[in-house]
Amino acid sequence: MTRLIHLFLVFSLLSVLAVGGGTAVLPEMQHMTVHTFHWLTDAQFRNIYSLGQVAPGPNMLMVLVIGYQLAGWAGMVVVGIAFFLPDCIITLFVNRWWVHLGGWPWRTSIQRGLAPVAIGLMTSGTYAIARLSIINVQTLGIALVVFGILLWRHVNPGVLVLLGGAAYVLLS
Amino acid sequence: MSFGGGAVAYLREYLVREEGWLDDEGFLGAMEISETLPGLNAVNMAIIMGDNLRGIAGAAVSVVGMLLPGSVVVMVLGILYQSNHSNPDVKRFLLGIAAAAVGLLSAVTLQIGRRQFRQLPDIAIIAVTFLAVSFLKVPLFAVLLGVGPISVWLYRPHVSEPRAQDEHLPFHRGARHHLFRH
Numbered sequence: 001m002t003r004l005i006h007l008f009l010v011f012s013l014l015s016v017l018a019v020g021g022g023t024a025v026l027p028e029m030q031h032m033t034v035h036t037f038h039w040l041t042d043a044q045f046r047n048i049y050s051l052g053q054v055a056p057g058p059n060m061l062m063v064l065v066i067g068y069q070l071a072g073w074a075g076m077v078v079v080g081i082a083f084f085l086p087d088c089i090i091t092l093f094v095n096r097w098w099v100h101l102g103g104w105p106w107r108t109s110i111q112r113g114l115a116p117v118a119i120g121l122m123t124s125g126t127y128a129i130a131r132l133s134i135i136n137v138q139t140l141g142i143a144l145v146v147f148g149i150l151l152w153r154h155v156n157p158g159v160l161v162l163l164g165g166a167a168y169v170l171l172s
Numbered sequence: 173m174s175f176g177g178g179a180v181a182y183l184r185e186y187l188v189r190e191e192g193w194l195d196d197e198g199f200l201g202a203m204e205i206s207e208t209l210p211g212l213n214a215v216n217m218a219i220i221m222g223d224n225l226r227g228i229a230g231a232a233v234s235v236v237g238m239l240l241p242g243s244v245v246v247m248v249l250g251i252l253y254q255s256n257h258s259n260p261d262v263k264r265f266l267l268g269i270a271a272a273a274v275g276l277l278s279a280v281t282l283q284i285g286r287r288q289f290r291q292l293p294d295i296a297i298i299a300v301t302f303l304a305v306s307f308l309k310v311p312l313f314a315v316l317l318g319v320g321p322i323s324v325w326l327y328r329p330h331v332s333e334p335r336a337q338d339e340h341l342p343f344h345r346g347a348r349h350h351l352f353r354h
Contacts, residue, residue: 044257047253051266053276058242065249108327109325111208113326113327119289120301121302123301124302124306126274132270134274142272143275151282157276164268164273165272169268
């Protein structure tokens, strides 16, 4: 029960802090689940993150697997509610309120000001996954090839990610 | 069925182009709110679209629709992972996926931050945020409460900075369009 409460508190906190989306909270999620609560090892966190990359829909649905791994089906439900519900409620309220702010000059300031913060956080999220996964020349090569291909043209990223996994099985 | 996190592009394709439920202006308005608020972009978009079209019930249905298929698949994978996590090929496969994801996340971050990575005040804010989180290990809430208000203050109203007015020019909207085609 204590663990469920902790899971709820951690993931609802992550939910309201997720300015810039899921990638933006990855460092904090890793810190809390691996270092603060010792629920997972770095490798487990990385592997569960990879599962989210393979599933359709938002990658951050992988939090459900974290909940399941730690506290079974109850853990999955608690983490799912904690991670998604607070944001949904905030968005619902702000959506109804936002139109009334049309002429408010600070509205643009908030949008413009939070954008670089969100991008800084996404950079940190990318770096967090890089530290866990770029461990040798092959993994570095896979990351660079995927990056290069996506800058070059639009390819379905899900396919690239799967190919990256297959490539590492063959290369190692 | 948006593999690899392209959900927002699919949403636009479907809601604006095929169903005609809202125009581009409405879509971009929703996008602005989604990006500024905490939470996953795709989920925020689902809430706003659902709410605008059918109220709270619409919002609830949209979110469930957005999350349910992926939830089922990720849980099937999670259960398979639990029983195979010591298989060396599974480990290698997942490591390769994480490495590929680094390439993907880098490309996405660069693309979303196209404008910000070119402007000095924005680059400074990005750098400070990145250093604080990744190297100084400042807790996320402290970073948001510290850097957030400073950054918003830099873009406070009536500053005689050309960029602050960019937001209202039509070509700016066109520029943002481009992002969702990818």
